Amino acid sequence: MRQSKLFTKTxxxxxxxxxxKNAELLTRGGFIHKEMAGVYSFLPLGLxxxxxxxxxxxxxxxxxxxxxxxxxxxxxxxxxKKTDRWSDEKVDVWFKTKLKNDTELGLGCTHEEPVxxxxxxxxxxxxxxxxxxxxxxxxxxxxxxxxxxxxxxxxFLMKDMYSFCKDEIEHNEFYEKSKVAYMNVxxxxxxxxxxxxxxxxxxxxxxYSHEFQTITSVGEDLIYLDENTGIAVxxxxxxxxxxxxxxxxxxxxxEHKAIEVGNIFTYGKRYSEPLNxxxxxxxxxxxxxxxxxxxxxxxxxxxxxxxxLSDDKGIIWPEEVAPFKVHLLMLGEDEEVKKxxxxxxxILQKNKVEVLFDDRTGMSAGEKFADADLLGxxxxxxVSGRSMKENGVEVxxxxxxxxxxxxxxxxxxLF
Amino acid sequence: MRQSKLFTKTxxxxxxxxxxKNAELLTRGGFIHKEMAGVYSFLPLGLxxxxxxxxxxxxxxxxxxxxxxxxxxxxxxxxxKKTDRWSDEKVDVWFKTKLKNDTELGLGCTHEEPVxxxxxxxxxxxxxxxxxxxxxxxxxxxxxxxxxxxxxxxxFLMKDMYSFCKDEIEHNEFYEKSKVAYMNVxxxxxxxxxxxxxxxxxxxxxxYSHEFQTITSVGEDLIYLDENTGIAVxxxxxxxxxxxxxxxxxxxxxEHKAIEVGNIFTYGKRYSEPLNxxxxxxxxxxxxxxxxxxxxxxxxxxxxxxxxLSDDKGIIWPEEVAPFKVHLLMLGEDEEVKKxxxxxxxILQKNKVEVLFDDRTGMSAGEKFADADLLGxxxxxxVSGRSMKENGVEVxxxxxxxxxxxxxxxxxxLF
Numbered sequence: 001m002r003q004s005k006l007f008t009k010t011x012x013x014x015x016x017x018x019x020x021k022n023a024e025l026l027t028r029g030g031f032i033h034k035e036m037a038g039v040y041s042f043l044p045l046g047l048x049x050x051x052x053x054x055x056x057x058x059x060x061x062x063x064x065x066x067x068x069x070x071x072x073x074x075x076x077x078x079x080x081k082k083t084d085r086w087s088d089e090k091v092d093v094w095f096k097t098k099l100k101n102d103t104e105l106g107l108g109c110t111h112e113e114p115v116x117x118x119x120x121x122x123x124x125x126x127x128x129x130x131x132x133x134x135x136x137x138x139x140x141x142x143x144x145x146x147x148x149x150x151x152x153x154x155x156f157l158m159k160d161m162y163s164f165c166k167d168e169i170e171h172n173e174f175y176e177k178s179k180v181a182y183m184n185v186x187x188x189x190x191x192x193x194x195x196x197x198x199x200x201x202x203x204x205x206x207x208y209s210h211e212f213q214t215i216t217s218v219g220e221d222l223i224y225l226d227e228n229t230g231i232a233v234x235x236x237x238x239x240x241x242x243x244x245x246x247x248x249x250x251x252x253x254x255e256h257k258a259i260e261v262g263n264i265f266t267y268g269k270r271y272s273e274p275l276n277x278x279x280x281x282x283x284x285x286x287x288x289x290x291x292x293x294x295x296x297x298x299x300x301x302x303x304x305x306x307x308x309l310s311d312d313k314g315i316i317w318p319e320e321v322a323p324f325k326v327h328l329l330m331l332g333e334d335e336e337v338k339k340x341x342x343x344x345x346x347i348l349q350k351n352k353v354e355v356l357f358d359d360r361t362g363m364s365a366g367e368k369f370a371d372a373d374l375l376g377x378x379x380x381x382x383v384s385g386r387s388m389k390e391n392g393v394e395v396x397x398x399x400x401x402x403x404x405x406x407x408x409x410x411x412x413x414l415f
Numbered sequence: 416m417r418q419s420k421l422f423t424k425t426x427x428x429x430x431x432x433x434x435x436k437n438a439e440l441l442t443r444g445g446f447i448h449k450e451m452a453g454v455y456s457f458l459p460l461g462l463x464x465x466x467x468x469x470x471x472x473x474x475x476x477x478x479x480x481x482x483x484x485x486x487x488x489x490x491x492x493x494x495x496k497k498t499d500r501w502s503d504e505k506v507d508v509w510f511k512t513k514l515k516n517d518t519e520l521g522l523g524c525t526h527e528e529p530v531x532x533x534x535x536x537x538x539x540x541x542x543x544x545x546x547x548x549x550x551x552x553x554x555x556x557x558x559x560x561x562x563x564x565x566x567x568x569x570x571f572l573m574k575d576m577y578s579f580c581k582d583e584i585e586h587n588e589f590y591e592k593s594k595v596a597y598m599n600v601x602x603x604x605x606x607x608x609x610x611x612x613x614x615x616x617x618x619x620x621x622x623y624s625h626e627f628q629t630i631t632s633v634g635e636d637l638i639y640l641d642e643n644t645g646i647a648v649x650x651x652x653x654x655x656x657x658x659x660x661x662x663x664x665x666x667x668x669x670e671h672k673a674i675e676v677g678n679i680f681t682y683g684k685r686y687s688e689p690l691n692x693x694x695x696x697x698x699x700x701x702x703x704x705x706x707x708x709x710x711x712x713x714x715x716x717x718x719x720x721x722x723x724l725s726d727d728k729g730i731i732w733p734e735e736v737a738p739f740k741v742h743l744l745m746l747g748e749d750e751e752v753k754k755x756x757x758x759x760x761x762i763l764q765k766n767k768v769e770v771l772f773d774d775r776t777g778m779s780a781g782e783k784f785a786d787a788d789l790l791g792x793x794x795x796x797x798v799s800g801r802s803m804k805e806n807g808v809e810v811x812x813x814x815x816x817x818x819x820x821x822x823x824x825x826x827x828x829l830f
Contacts, residue, residue, distance in 0.1 A: 007482055007537050007546045033533045035487050036520075041533060042485040050485075067422055070457040070465075072450050073488065073553065074570050095489075095512045097522065099569075100559050105451075107512065107522075118448050118456060122422050131422045138488065138553065144515050154514075155489050 001324070002345075003358045006030075008043050010371050021218065022303040023149025025315050029375050031323075038146025038154035040299075045375065048323040050157065053298050054136050056188045056320060057159045060181040064174070066134045066161055071114050073138060075106040079113045083274045093141040107140035112267070112293060115162045116275045123289060126166050126281050130174060134161035136298065148220075150303040151259065161294040166281065168268070171290045175264060178294050182212055182262050189301060190309055190318025195261060198223050199246060200234040202265060208237065209265045212296075213258035216308050221260055224253035259304050267291040315376030316398050324356040325415065327377035331365045331384035341383040344393060347408055348381075353415050373398070381411065416739070417760075418773045421445075423458050425786050436633065437718040438564025440730050444790050446738075453561025453569035455714075460790065463738040465572065468713050469551050471603045471735060472574045475596040479589070481549045481576055486529050488553060490521040494528045498689045508556040522555035527682070527708060530577045531690045538704060541581050541696050545589060549576035551713065563635075565718040566674065576709040581696065583683070586705045590679060593709050597627055597677050604716060605724055605733025610676060613638050614661060615649040617680065623652065624680045628673035631723050636675055639668035674719050682706040730791030731813050739771040740830065742792035746780045746799035756798040759808060762823055768830050788813070796826065 008030030015034070018024050023040075026032045031046030042050055058068065074097075080086040086106070088094055095107040108114070115133055122128060139158045146154050161178070165171040179197055186195040194215045202209045211234060213223050222235040226248045233242060233253070243250055272278070272288040280286055302321075309316045319325060326348060330341035341359065348355045356377060358368055365384075372380050380403070382394040387405055395411055396403030406414075423445030430449070433439050438455075441447045446461030457465055473483065489512075495501040501521070503509055510522040523529070530548055537543060554573045561569050576593070580586040594612055601610040606629050615626040626649060628638050637650040641663045648657060648668070658665055687693070687703040695701055717736075724731045734740060741763060745756035756774065763770045771792060773783055780799075787795050795818070797809040802820055810826055811818030821829075 005480075005482075007534075007543070007548065009537055011536075030537075033536070035489065035529060036491050039487050039489045041487055041529065043533070044482045044484060047483055047485050065420075067420075067459050068462055069459060070462050072454050072456055072570050074450065074454045074555070076451050095520075097510045097512045100557055105510075114450060114456065118458070119422075121448070122424055122445075128422070133422065140489070142515055155487050 001356055003356055004360050006044060006356075008045065010374055018149065019147055020149040020151065020303075020307075021310065022151060022306040025306055025310055025374070026149065026303075029315065032150065036154075038143055038152065040150055040153065042299075045323040046302075049302055049317070049321050050298060052321045052323075053189055053301055054157070054159070057185055057296055057298065058136070060184050060188075061132075061134050061159070061161060064132065064177050064181045065130075066132045068135060069118075069133055070135050071108065071111050071118075071137055073107050073140060075108050075114065077104050077106060079117055079275075080106065083113055083271060085113070093143060095140045095142045108137070109139055109141045111135070111137070111160055112162065112271045112291075113275065116271045116277050116291070119164055119289070120275070120277050123164060123277060123279050126279055129279060129289065130163065130165045130170055132161060132163050132174065134159060134294075148303070150299045151307070153299060156300065157298040159296045159298055163292040163294070164277075165290045165292075166279065166287070167290055168266075171266065171268075171292055175266060175292055178264055178292075179210065182264070182294075182296070185296065185301075186212065186214070186261065188320050189305060190321065191261070191301075191305065194308065196223070196225060196230065196232040196258075198232040198234050198258075199237060199242060200263070201236050206266045206268065206270070208242075209263060211260050212262035214261050214304050214308060215256045215258045216304070217257055218307050219257035219259040221258045223256050223258045225256055226252045227254060228252065259300075259307070261301050261304050262294075262296040264294045265292060267293060310376070313370070314374035317376045317378060319378045322354075322376070322378050324354045324377050326353055326355040326379045326381055327358065327372045327375065328355050329358045329368050329372060329380065329382045331368065331382055333361055334385070336388065337383060337385060340388055344381070344383055344408060347412070351412055351415070353412075379414070416771055418771055419775050421459060421771075423460065425789055433564065434562055435564040435566065435718075435722075436725065437566060437721040440721055440725055440789070441564065441718075444730065447565065451569075453558055453567065455565055455568065457714075460738040461717075464717055464732070464736050465713060467736045467738075468604055468716055469572070469574070472600055472711055472713065473551070475599050475603075476547075476549050476574070476576060479547065479592050479596045480545075481547045483550060484533075484548055485550050486523070486526050486533075486552055488522050488555060490523050490529065492519050492521060494532055494690075495521065498528055498686060500528065508558060510555045510557045523552070524554055524556045525710075526550070526552070526575055527577065527686050527706075528690065531686045531692050531706070534579055534704070535690070535692050538579060538692060538694050541694055544694060544704065545578065545580045545585055547576060547578050547589065549574060549709075563718070565714045566722070568714060571715065572713040574711045574713055578707040578709070579692075580705045580707075581694065581702070582705055583681075586681065586707055590681065590707055593679055593707075594625065597679070597709075597711070600711065600716075601627065601629070601676065603735050604720060605736065606676065606716075606720065609723065611638070611640060611645065611647040611673075613647040613649050613673075614652060614657060615678070616651050621681045621683065621685070623657075624678060626675050627677035629676050629719050629723060630671045630673045631719070632672055633722050634672035634674040636673050638671050638673045640671055641667045642669060643667065674715075674722070676716050676719050677709075677711040679709045680707060682708060725791070728785070729789035732791045732793060734793045737769075737791070737793050739769045739792050741768055741770040741794045741796055742773065742787045742790065743770050744773045744783050744787060744795065744797045746783065746797055748776055749800070751803065752798060752800060755803055759796070759798055759823060762827070766827055766830070768827075794829070 225232040269288040684703040807820040
């Protein structure tokens with residue numbers, strides 16, 4: 001894409017009301033626009049990142065047998081009353097609204113109830129199990145405060161998966177597979193080296209659950225990591241019983257701040273029993289389906305990447321999630337440079353390399369370099385009078401100090 | 416995909432509360448699930464159709480210079496008060512909700528106000544114009560009644576584009592381009608032959624607008640078509656002045672029922688003036704930006720396809736929007752047939768042909784044929800003892816009566 005056509009622009013000043021690094025850098029880069037606290041629109045560059053993360057998660061969920069659907073925001077209260085999760089005392093993040101006839105509706109903050117209700121149409125027998133259903137969907141949570149940019153939103157994009165198994169053994173098998181799939185996601189988005197499976201409390205669903213935590217000094221959670229085994233425990237369940245069950249010792253644990261980037265829960269019959277999602281087993285007995293849930297906040301994951309992978313100049317996008325792989329800069333405005341830059345742009349596009357082409361005129365080299373650092377594409381490629389004298393283009397990785405001049409053929413081999 | 420793994424199933428009975436053909440067929444086929452009146456979840460087959468339509472529209476919007484963003488459902492009342500569209504008397508389809516501190520919010524039923532507000536950050540000069548911004552986003556409209564399946568939803572997927580130009584001349588040029596892009600969409604989704612650009616009232620925005628209407632006996636709108644010129648007029652603006660301006664005569668017009676599948680509006684300064692979206696022109700004068708809007712209901716378009724392109728056996732999906740191009744049926748369960756059907760499935764997949772493979776056992780040929788007709792893939796390919804005796808597979812188009820036996824090589828050439 002030609003940057004001269006991109007409607008967003010970078011800005012130097014930090015928005016006064018933003019205190020988080022992710023909101024600051026993403027707003028300055030023109031990736032997002034704040035509608036109100038915790039509610040952000042995604043602009044072209046930001047939407048490209050969000051869609052790339054979504055697609056990585058989709059591929060990993062499909063690889064373990066997930067089937068994609070899309071449920072609704074508007075929620076029928078009758079369904080949630082059956083599981084005792086309608087009242088604001090029980091679930092304190094509901095946004096509620098009304099039909100013209102005064103029927104109260106909710107805006108989905110999670111989707112256990114509706115997905116269980118859908119599955120009642122399709123699960124009758126053990127032959128219909130297991131089944132793994134997921135969606136990418138906008139969640140609404142009426143948070144009291146929302147100051148962490150896209151890390152904690154009142155409206156945000158989430159991948160939520162729900163598993164339906166005949167018993168705990170079948171469930172556990174998938175639960176372990178999901179851990180591997182989740183770690184694949186974190187590796188692919190560039191966070192694998194600092195993200196851990198963490199033993200955590202099960203909330204209102206079960207005694208324990210697992211979180212995926214990315215270590216960073218801005219994290220809101222505290223985790224305890226045994227660096228020898230890689231086993232980690234959330235502070236909330238750090239007790240002797242848990243340590244013994246995991247076979248780790250308190251004295252080996254190191255405390256880290258971390259951001260929760262995913263979680264997986266075992267529900268068992270928590271939802272299938274009140275909502276009557278049953279199946280007939282091989283012996284003809286009717287039993288409740290054994291359920292689990294698996295969440296990743298897509299926009300939160302994007303915010304985490306920015307918090308962790310940035311420097312004082314801007315964002316450093318990992319290749320698989322960058323809006324474009326290459327930021328091509330035209331420096332100088334004489335016809336030779338313009339012509340050559342255009343040619344390089346065409347060649348990259350022909351070779352299916354995603355490229356943002358800074359073809360803007362009337363800007364200094366310093367301004368263009370600053371924008372490239374802020375926007376954070378993995379590769380910066382410069383066409384200038386100097387690079388042309390050396391019969392090539394200057395290529396530099398965003399996370400490296402020095403570039404080198406290479407021919408266009410050599411450049412293509414890099415990608 | 417193997418149908419034995421697909422969690423949805425077809426059903427024979429019509430849901431008692433559905434009166435529209437689109438809801439009936441889509442529910443029976445397992446494409447959608449009704450959450451409440453006018454609120455539907457999309458199941459795997461339905462989501463595939465929705466995404467294909469979305470992608471066709473995306474390609475056509477990108478082709479005329481559109482830039483994709485994603486705005487939010489939650490809306491700040493202050494913004495809408497500035498254009499006098501917050502009160503329920505002015506806009507009667509608002510869903511409203513509240514933050515914990517009692518601040519009232521709306522759920523976006525359209526997005527003129529927020530997109531205009533976003534553009535204030537990026538438009539200063541005539542050099543920043545024109546700009547065309549679009550999104551695929553869930554809209555919420557508190558309709559009094561909702562009985563038309565996914566044709567008229569309380570929550571539905573829409574493509575809305577907004578144009579920002581320096582004057583009416585620049586605007587009109589894009590407005591005409593958008594008409595061509597819209598007609599391309601209708602052609603690609605299989606409705607081109609019965610969809611017309613229709614002269615219509617401008618609602619609260621301007622005197623006139625244009626609608627895209629698909630002729631069908633279940634339509635809620637009445638249009639008048641001059642079949643010689645292809646010019647059509649909505650009943651609401653059928654008067655002598657309009658007829659004269661379009662150069663058509665009342666006696667040549669034929670009345671048709673039709674479904675509105677898109678609309679385009681000229682706003683001029685309607686939003687830019689109250690929201691202060693201005694630019695400096697070449698002479699240094701400050702002027703309001705000249706705006707327009709361009710909508711297509713993606714889920715409504717899917718519903719229209721089903722209403723129009725179906726017979727008494729089920730849906731007849733056009734190729735570009737079908738969940739899968741091919742429905743491969745294994746008929747009979749002896750090992751030879753199973754093995755051959757598996758092979759054909761592998762070959763089709765290797766050749767990137769999208770195929771739903773009915774590998775289910777314990778079902779009669781009649782049941783499988785009925786499912787294939789209901790689900791409506793463009794090509795039905797049968798592997799059976801009979802087709803194997805003839806050294807081939809039987810291929811039949813959904814919209815044709817008779818099939819023919821061809822070799823697998825010939826089959827691949829078809830696709």
